[in-house]
Amino acid sequence: MATASIDDWASGMRYAAMQSARVAWYTGHGFAMRRMLKRIAEKHPQAAPSVTPPSKPVPNTARLLRDVGKLMARDFANARAGLYPMPDPEETDLSRLLATSRAFFADVPEVARRRREGASQEVGGKRGTGKRPRYYMQNFHFQSGGWMSEESARLYDMQVEVLFNGAASAMRRQALVPVAEALQGRDQRQLLAADIACGTGRFVADLRGAYPRLPVIALDLSEEYVNETRRHVGRAATLRPMVAKAEALPLPDASLDVASAIYLFHELPPKVRRQVAAEIGRVVKPGGTFILVDSLQPGDMPDYDGLLEVFPQLFHEPYYRGYLAEDLPRLFAPHAMVVEKVETAFFSKIVTFRRSETA
Numbered sequence: 001m002a003t004a005s006i007d008d009w010a011s012g013m014r015y016a017a018m019q020s021a022r023v024a025w026y027t028g029h030g031f032a033m034r035r036m037l038k039r040i041a042e043k044h045p046q047a048a049p050s051v052t053p054p055s056k057p058v059p060n061t062a063r064l065l066r067d068v069g070k071l072m073a074r075d076f077a078n079a080r081a082g083l084y085p086m087p088d089p090e091e092t093d094l095s096r097l098l099a100t101s102r103a104f105f106a107d108v109p110e111v112a113r114r115r116r117e118g119a120s121q122e123v124g125g126k127r128g129t130g131k132r133p134r135y136y137m138q139n140f141h142f143q144s145g146g147w148m149s150e151e152s153a154r155l156y157d158m159q160v161e162v163l164f165n166g167a168a169s170a171m172r173r174q175a176l177v178p179v180a181e182a183l184q185g186r187d188q189r190q191l192l193a194a195d196i197a198c199g200t201g202r203f204v205a206d207l208r209g210a211y212p213r214l215p216v217i218a219l220d221l222s223e224e225y226v227n228e229t230r231r232h233v234g235r236a237a238t239l240r241p242m243v244a245k246a247e248a249l250p251l252p253d254a255s256l257d258v259a260s261a262i263y264l265f266h267e268l269p270p271k272v273r274r275q276v277a278a279e280i281g282r283v284v285k286p287g288g289t290f291i292l293v294d295s296l297q298p299g300d301m302p303d304y305d306g307l308l309e310v311f312p313q314l315f316h317e318p319y320y321r322g323y324l325a326e327d328l329p330r331l332f333a334p335h336a337m338v339v340e341k342v343e344t345a346f347f348s349k350i351v352t353f354r355r356s357e358t359a
């Protein structure tokens with residue numbers, strides 16, 4: 001008993017130390033980035049992009065950090081309850097971490113320039129693989145290279161963590177809770193999961209950490225991001241990386257036991273959102289689970305509603321407003337996907353659907 005509590009205490013301390021360092025690292029990057037952006041803006045006073053002031057409340061930094069703390073407490077409790085392993089630092093190679101940090105800051109003036117000039121279509125003329133639709137060929141978030149460069153794949157996680165004060169990984173991990181519920185008591189080797197729009201593979205790594213023998217498809221339309229997933233997750237017989245469109249999944253009907261799509265839906269035009277929902281309904285087995293993680297929508301956390309208004313004005317997020325108005329249960333209902341649970345986790349919402357057995 002005494003040993004168990006010492007172990008608990010030690011793992012709590014380790015978790016707290018690791019996450020505090022993480023939050024400090026990314027929040028510090030955020031402060032430094034905003035100072036850089038301010039200095040850049042002072043040099044171009046005429047070109048400041050206009051931002052309509054929010055009509056609803058916006059949380060201040062203290063509130064955001066408090067909410068990050070609450071998320072971390074929940075993350076730790078989940079891991080301690082055995083719903084998933086205690087998280088490890090994702091990057092332990094200090095020189096790589098510092099190189100990414102340098103590259104991140106070196107890229108800030110370019111992002112600022114695109115924002116100033118409204119240059120969101122720089123990658124539009126770039127040749128893709130022939131499979132990439134026009135809506136995809138944009139500099140989302142004003143990022144360099146859009147989704148279509150190795151450099152963008154290398155910087156993506158740092159950019160996302162800076163945006164969310166180091167909480168992005170913990171928000172994604174909350175999707176492991178419905179996965180644990182779906183897989184409880186089942187032989188993972190006999191099942192199949194897919195992370196649709198896996199990006200650089202952070203959630204795929206979480207899944208593999210929790211279920212090493214579960215076959216997992218890591219699918220994304222960006223070859224460069226899928227390559228980064230391969231690098232991050234490493235080789236494994238059970239991992240199937242795939243470059244494909246979510247609106248035309250190269251998977252048989254009723255083939256998946258579990259599917260997830262994390263921060264995909266707000267990046268899609270309304271029509272494509274519908275196609276992707278239909279595809280997910282097609283490939284998930286009756287009784288199977290689909291977990292959607294994406295931005296909060298208005299009313300989910302009323303104190304954050306103003307932030308949802310500002311966010312798409314600061315970053316190139318052409319489909320975000322449409323996503324905010326999307327009725328997610330209704331989007332999936334025609335495809336026999338029924339909402340089982342809706343939760344929020346800091347800036348994210350997690351919607352768990354079950355495919356009806358009788359469809």
Ligand SMILES: C[S@@+](CC[C@H](N)C(=O)[O-])C[C@H]1O[C@@H](n2cnc3c(N)ncnc32)[C@H](O)[C@@H]1O
Pocket residue numbers: 136147160172196197198199200201202203219220221222225244245246247261262263264267
């Ligand atoms: C905001 S990122 C999210 C990545 C990852 N799921 C995460 O948790 O960070 C959006 C991802 O969606 C991918 N994507 C966008 N449209 C897609 C589509 N139609 N089919 C497949 N992937 C798509 C992009 O390539 C990018 O990797």
